Amino acid sequence: MPKRPEVSAPRKAPGLSPLYRQVRTLLIQRIAEGHWRPGVLIPSEMQIAAELGVSQGTVRKALDEMTVENLLVRQQGRGTFVAQHDxxxxxxxxxxxxxxxxxxxxxxxxxxxxxxxxxxxxxxxxxxxxxxxxxxxxxxxxxxxxxxxxxxxxxxxxxxxxxxxxxxxxxxxxxxxxxxxxxxxxxxxxxxxxxxxxxxxxxxxxxxxxxxxxxxxxxxxxxxxxxxxxxxxxxxxxxxxxxxxxxx
Amino acid sequence: MPKRPEVSAPRKAPGLSPLYRQVRTLLIQRIAEGHWRPGVLIPSEMQIAAELGVSQGTVRKALDEMTVENLLVRQQGRGTFVAQHDxxxxxxxxxxxxxxxxxxxxxxxxxxxxxxxxxxxxxxxxxxxxxxxxxxxxxxxxxxxxxxxxxxxxxxxxxxxxxxxxxxxxxxxxxxxxxxxxxxxxxxxxxxxxxxxxxxxxxxxxxxxxxxxxxxxxxxxxxxxxxxxxxxxxxxxxxxxxxxxxxx
DNA sequence: CAGTGGTCTAGACCACGTC
DNA sequence: ACGTGGTCTAGACCACTGT
Incomplete structure (x- = not known):
């Protein structure tokens, strides 16, 4: 995830896709490349946000989209899992x-x-x-x-x-x-x-x-x-x- | 929209649907009852939020859902319109x-x-x-x-x-x-x-x-x-x- | 109890369309 | 210049799951 030069006012580079879409693309790659296999628990929103240097809300928007696309399954209190073809x-x-x-x-x-x-x-x-x-x-x-x-x-x-x-x-x-x-x-x-x-x-x-x-x-x-x-x-x-x- | 008794910490009544769903239901009623006809521009997010006494983010989540359901059409810079059967x-x-x-x-x-x-x-x-x-x-x-x-x-x-x-x-x-x-x-x-x-x-x-x-x-x-x-x-x-x- | 996702709020700036 | 929706952040509390 691109680091922002500014201290307190993150900016989006013009012409790039929104941050949450970049996060989504990166997470889909992790599934496609086998780092996250179907059925496994992925890190929490806070952990992903910290790792990528973005806010939890941005990670959430990416995860929400992927949930709608049937790529992830979210369970309150448990975590977020990679969807399986059950x-x-x-x-x-x-x-x-x-x-x-x-x-x-x-x-x-x-x-x-x-x-x-x-x-x-x-x-x-x-x-x-x-x-x-x-x-x-x-x-x-x-x-x-x-x-x-x-x-x-x-x-x-x-x-x-x-x-x-x-x-x-x-x-x-x-x-x-x-x-x-x-x-x-x-x-x-x-x-x-x-x-x-x-x-x-x-x-x-x-x-x-x-x-x-x-x-x-x-x-x-x-x-x-x-x-x-x-x-x-x-x-x-x-x-x-x-x-x-x-x-x- | 139910007013919250608390001053700075709105709470959801237990057993009720989330606030943004209540907003969504109310807005759908306005379309169903003919107050907002197909094709018309509805009030801005800020206006709806002020009228209902909720935050802009909550209104946005309701509008986003209705956009996915093809009930509304949003256009950046112009506003939000009731979807037509064109x-x-x-x-x-x-x-x-x-x-x-x-x-x-x-x-x-x-x-x-x-x-x-x-x-x-x-x-x-x-x-x-x-x-x-x-x-x-x-x-x-x-x-x-x-x-x-x-x-x-x-x-x-x-x-x-x-x-x-x-x-x-x-x-x-x-x-x-x-x-x-x-x-x-x-x-x-x-x-x-x-x-x-x-x-x-x-x-x-x-x-x-x-x-x-x-x-x-x-x-x-x-x-x-x-x-x-x-x-x-x-x-x-x-x-x-x-x-x-x-x-x- | 601690940790997770779910909801709600508040404020900032950006991109776009209109006037 | 102004108002709109679009993005991003930050922090609070709720509801649920496991220990």
Whole structure:
């Protein structure tokens, strides 16, 4: 954090981002570089403020923003923790399929395939790789309440996730695995949703006739620095569940 | 705003919400009751603080929250304004259909029907009315870049929107009309998205064969107090556009 | 009890838009 | 020049968690 030359009247260098944004950027780096792992308690506001030579209020504003972005979790009386990709968070932030009656639940997964390949044009574009770069392709069938409702295809860079799934088993909660095993924190993403006829491959998996309408959720997930790290296409039966979005 | 008995050490009554939340609630009431209409400049932070007997910082925190909720728009050097439902805001907050190539645009509308009727079970449940209550049903066909892509069905309470559309023409931007003509501010909503086969009624409107997949966006829009005020079902062709959602 | 985040206040200066 | 929101600081007390 830049030290202020003035004694009692700190000034912001013109053209620079506000102090609290600089603090935020610095703290995000600490998470991205693995100094602060998911789940750990970070220093108190006063400690961070003293270390960086800014006031507690400035640190607070940075922490508040990061809390809104789901990067931190604050607990009064305990402290501030780096957010983890536990199922509750994913249900809230990333998994927007909810049953039409009843509470949202985290889906089960059956791994259908996990192979290494060369990136095709779509994969290269989505993940910002050169065509032909090594990627890992995963296919899963996911169930809610015992019903297979999602056929999912995932592509990631084999360079970023070396030997992902080579041990045969992949955990159901992939984003926690990305963080714990590879130090890659998924922080956000962009989904494009369409209605399509079920393909000949997916229809039997989902108990449909070929051509029946399915919901495609096309997601590019991004890391803390905004770089794309996963391309996921989920084909969903929306007979008794929906893609839910809150407008706020 | 509750006056504090203490002279130099304001206290919060136990069990009450924080002061800035009470300020927020009070300011939202002023908008909901029409004292502050959409688009108007509200008093400065210092004026509100003086009027309510709280500090400027407390007012600021309330205004900041309302800005995040898209209820206010702040402009440095000018002041704070009550948010309007202009096309830019709707495009950002409510209309999540975007073309797969190119920038989002606000759709054109052709009014197909506008009739008064008695609420059926679904309408009563969505709008929190008793079955049989008077409602107004609207059907529109909406286009992007000259292509009909959305067949839309809207239901509102006839009590809340008396004689809506009785003059024959309805503006394309309905939410601005709700606010200007009826003083009802749409503040949020919840959308449930499904993939369905096109009905015999919608398919020809959208240039599809009956049974072709369409995207259903089922939206209940809510007013400032959280009460449901509009039920909207949009059937979309997603051949060259998508329902876009940012995960943050 | 000590330590944490949460709230509230007060005052200073900066950046921007208007007159 | 003036008033606005935007940033930064400093210090107080409250509410909660753990010992």
């Amino acid at each position: 199922e509750a968070r994913i249900l809230f932030q990333f998994f927007k399929i909810a049953p039409d009656t009843g509470e949202p639940v985290f889906p089960e997964s059956i791994l259908r395939a996990c192979v290494e390949a060369a990136a095709d044009a779509g994969e290269a574009a989505a993940l910002n790789l050169r065509a032909g770069a090594p990627v890992i392709r995963i296919a899963r069938l996911r169930s809610l309440a015992g019903q297979a409702v999602i056929s999912e295809y995932i592509t990631v860079s084999a360079q970023l996730f070396p030997e992902l799934g080579h041990d045969g088993a992949l955990p159901n909660n992939l984003y926690a695995h990305y963080a714990n095993r590879f130090g890659v924190t998924v922080a956000g993403g962009r989904e494009r949703v369409k209605a399509l006829p079920a393909t000949a491959e997916d229809a039997p998996l989902l108990g449909l006739e070929a051509g029946a309408p399915v919901l495609l959720i096309d997601r590019v997930a991004t890391a803390l620095d905004g770089a794309p790290v996963e391309w996921r296409r989920s084909y969903c039966v929306t007979e008794s569940c929906s893609y839910v979005s809150l407008l706020r | 096309e830019a805001r709707i495009l950002f907050q409510f209309f999540k259909i975007a073309p797969d190539t190119g920038e989002p645009v606000f759709p054109e509308s052709i009014l197909r029907a506008c009739v008064e009727a008695a609420a059926d079970a679904g309408e009563a449940a969505a709008l929190n009315l008793r079955a049989g209550a008077p409602v107004i049903r609207i059907a529109r066909l909406r286009s992007l870049a000259g292509q009909a892509v959305i067949s839309e069905y809207i239901t509102v309470s006839a009590q809340l929107f008396p004689e809506l559309g009785h003059d024959g023409a309805l503006p394309n931007n309905l939410y601005a009309h709700y606010a200007n003509r009826f003083g009802v501010t749409v503040a949020g909503g919840r959308e449930r998205v499904k993939a369905l086969p096109a009905t015999a009624e919608d398919a020809p409107l959208l240039g599809l064969e009956a049974g072709a997949p369409v995207l259903l966006i089922d939206r209940v829009a809510t007013a400032l107090d959280g009460a449901p005020v509009e039920w909207r079902r949009s059937y979309c062709v997603t051949e060259s556009c998508s329902y876009v959602s940012l995960l943050r």
